[in-house]
Every structure is written in structure tokens, then in C-alpha cells.
Amino acid sequence: MLLTCPDCTGRVSSLATACPACGRPVGGAGGSPVQPQATRRVNAFRVALAIVSVVVGIILVRRVIRSKPPPFRTTPDRPLQKLG
Numbered sequence: 001m002l003l004t005c006p007d008c009t010g011r012v013s014s015l016a017t018a019c020p021a022c023g024r025p026v027g028g029a030g031g032s033p034v035q036p037q038a039t040r041r042v043n044a045f046r047v048a049l050a051i052v053s054v055v056v057g058i059i060l061v062r063r064v065i066r067s068k069p070p071p072f073r074t075t076p077d078r079p080l081q082k083l084g
């Protein structure tokens with residue numbers, strides 16, 4: 001269900017506690033209005049957490065890739081048999 005924000009006339013989910021566009025608290029499922037600043041803080045924290053988790057994930061993936069042997073490896077000990 002979508003509500004209309006009285007401030008910016010944007011569409012706000014009835015499950016949301018605040019308007020995502022202007023941060024105005026709306027009467028959501030919780031019922032208690034939340035201060036926009038607190039909501040913003042939580043959002044920033046979540047974004048930072050997501051970024052950190054992504055960076056850690058990339059580092060881990062790179063480590064796994066590095067630990068694997070390269071797909072095609074030049075073998076210098078093996079002499080070339082037919083050359084020309």
C-alpha cells in the first residue's frame with residue numbers, strides 16, 4: 001500500500017517510517033513517528049556497512065583467486081620438441 005507524502009506529495013510505502021524523498025515521518029506500521037535525522041543516521045550506517053562488506057568480499061574473492069594456480073602455466077622445464 002502506498003501513501004502520499006504531505007510534504008513532497010511523493011509516494012511512500014505504508015511500511016516505511018519516513019518518506020524516502022524528504023524524510024518526513026509518516027504513519028507507518030510502527031505508528032510512532034521517527035525523527036528523520038535518526039533515520040538518516042541509520043541509513044548512512046547501513047550504507048557504510050554494506051560498502052565495508054562489499055570491500056571485504058572483494059578482498060576475500062581476490063585472495064581465493066590468487067591462491068588458485070594460474071589456468072595455463074608455462075613450463076620451462078619442458079623443452080620444445082618441434083621448432084620450425
Ligand SMILES: [Zn+2]
Binds near residue numbers: 007
Ligand atoms: Zn516526502
